[in-house]
Amino acid sequence: MTTGTSLWDLFEQKSMSRRSFLKTCTALTALMGLPAAMVRQVVEAAEKKALPVVIWLHGHECTGCDEAFIRSVSPMASDLILNMISLEYSDTLAAAAGEPFEHHLQETMKKYAGQYILAVEGGVPTADNGIHCMVGGWPFLTVLKEAAAGAAAIIEYGSCAAWGGIQAAGPNPTKSVAVSDVVRGKPIVKVPGCPPIPEVMTAVVMHYALFSQLPPLDSQGRPKQFFGNRIHDTCYRRPFFDSGMFAERFDDAGAKAGWCLYKLGCRGPETYNSCGNLRWWNGLSYPIQSGHGCIGCSSKNFWDQDPFYERLPNIPVPGTNANADMVGAVVAGAATAAVAVHAALSVAQKKSRQTNEQADNVRRPEA
């Protein structure tokens, strides 16, 4: 899996200083969500680790994840593509096409067998032998299984690869599924989101590039660093929720004042993602900041949890339009208690959503 070059080699080749190298490593450590004490290990890894070979496949998708990826700033996508990984196969960015391109894929899979990272963007249609998505004259299903066999690890990039995505929403005409539904026995990391925040994806790749292993995952296979919080937990509008101050309609006084969007259908209380921490475009904004509730795009089956403008069930809402002084006075008591109850209830509420899902399947029978 080596191209023989480490991150430090590249800094040296470019006559960049040791100081800037260490700064980069410190930034990477923070970005990967690792404690400051880990900087030394990151530096060691960056000095020695060779660039990982990446094969990037496209199934049933819209290329939104690719587009997100090239908007990454930390690290810049160009640096990642040209310096930090060796991207050997990509439908979108590769120069070649057709037979020579497919030939290169075969060569790469052979040369780096058992060593390359397989990044997959898109769901996998399985109906009728997978003929709803053909690549190079073969069903994507076949291509995916072949590439997965020799992969060291697989990244399911985006909600389509991770959960099946939009085309898997009822009635799922092409029987699209997640990558991990058809590929087994490989380390797999899910990076859901429609699309994911670009830095989440680039940081996962960086983590692998530096440590030769996937980042620590949660019970659903997502990197804990980025999917450990609900959007609600770190939402900058959270104080308004706790104070019972809500936008009741789009563009009303509450919407203009930036109050909580829960009543307009926000899925923040049950969605695990980094939108509240990282935000998009280096912290420029995220949907809630721009006035629209979260639609839960990193959650499993979120497309079938519509309608999007209906408020979530079973979320205890603090009293409306509470006086700020009053809230301040009881903050250590009532508000804190509400938060705790709120968190505990999200488990029960998830369960009730699952029941709804089953009901939804009944609503959308497959003909």
Add this chain to the structure above:
Amino acid sequence: MKRVVVDPVTRIEGHLRVEIKVDEASGKVQDALSSGTAWRGIELIVKDRDPRDVWAYVQRICGVCTTVHSLASLRAVEDALGIEIPKNANYIRNIMAASQNIHDHLVHFYHLHALDWVSPVEALKADPAAVAALQNAVLEKYRLPLAGPVELDTDAYPKDFPKATTLYFKTIQDKVRKIVESGQLGIFAGQWWDHPDYNLLPPEVHLMAVAHYLNMLDRQRELVVSHVVFGGKNPHPHFIVGGMPSSISMNDMNAPINTERLAVVDTSINLTLNLVNYFYLPDLLAIGDIYVKKGYVDGGGLAKERVLGYGDFPDEPYTGITNGDFHKKLLLRSNGVVENFGQGLAKAEYFNLEGKDYADPAILAEGVEHSWYTYPEPGQDVHPWAGATEPQYTAGKEWKNLDEQGKYSWIKTPKWRGKTAEVGPLARYIIIYTKVKKGLIEPTWAEKMIVDQIEAVSKVLNAPPEVWMPTTVGRTAVRGLEAQLWAYINKYYFDKLIKNIKSGDTAVANTAKWEPATWSKEARGIGLHEAPRGALGHWIVIKDGKTANYQAIVPTTWNACPRDDQAGYGAYEASMIDTKIKIADKPLEVLKAIRSFDPCLACATHLYDVQGNKLSIVHTDPYIKL
């Protein structure tokens, strides 16, 4: 006669396969097939859902042109429900649409198309000092110093000039050399770098373009800042039926939109102008000039015969599309069809398209003669409001060659009055140029700029519009011209937005008809948009507060469609047949022609209910005769 397959065609969105039959002696392409090789069924998935949600689902038709399906969908729902959006929402949507289109054009030119024209291998032969000199010469010669009506210029001076120094180009060249010499070519691997077409440009142009390819990879993200500010993210920013979610307030410090947020957008708009004026257009015209002067004026295909557009950028709010009000308010009236532009302006014929025409089955319909679908009445084309989707897959599980006599694509064949047509930037420019030059319309400032641009380029290339426009080079060049126009349209609507907020109007949403209880029991709507790749239309039927039927005819359906024995070839196929190639096994010229359309295949899906009947999906098993 040799049959050559290219699959996958890369640097596109979605999945595309082309096959050509070449006469090896003459290099002439005798026949060509274009096949969309994936089908996702999103229009079926939105059935029964809340029409207020549909924009979010259909947005995922495409993550490259990430706003366009939302805009068409919102317009369709608003048209059906009779919702007029506030001025600010109209301006903001126009800014987002323009930013989207410029970003798309720029990324397409540099990252999805450039490697057909320029080669990192050739760039190694360049003299960096000569490249620095060339950069300045190119700016001098090929910059089109046209400007739109900019009222509020907050830029002290252009900040983002190309770095026209020897050191800069040498650094880039060294970097590229390291990649090439390592043998680990990454994204540059496997291309036909030995193709003779890569010798058409001098090495200095190659190095300049490769440097800008890398530079633009880092800058492109800043062009769609308006999506992040107004819609929360990109790709897939957020919208709402009735306007925009991004409330404006100059009084509340937590407002989604305030002075600081607007300033961020302003900076992005200024940067866009600079990138287009100082990078994109000069690079493009420098390359195009060399190609045209060397006689590369092929690949026009269907553009010479028939182009089609819908028009866009409503200057002020409108009451509906089907009632005709939308088309009365447009800044860019590319709605219509032009036939025979390839024979010169005098012989070009113009046909109007507006309001009621989009509801008329005699004017717009789709056929499935060579598509993997079947219709209830075989051979009968249908209007999108009555479209049907029953898959009828006929190829096997592995493909050697597709059957041009039978069905061979997941894309349907849309028709205007029974004929195929090309859509896209080139179509828009041909239509507006024809309308203005024939005196059919009094041009708006934007339409006048289009005519000025075309005439300026004709002068540079020393060729009349009908010679250089309907070609592979022309399709690519016009995309760049349009990026410049839209950069000024962006600025123009930003000025209008500021002026309107200044007047005291901060409304961004009309929620009077937010609740389904306020809707009529049954309603139909049409949503139109000029997307980066051309005319986009969405058709919706709403019944009892739910989406009863949904259909989209996307630009790529027009361009990438399979042939129709009555209507003729689709635009991709016609352009390939119109292209001469040098080496049959390395049909770089054909890929160039296809990529000049900015191909985008994930959108070309088709599904529809038959006149409100229960939808059925047929799972076809190629091994079992059903």
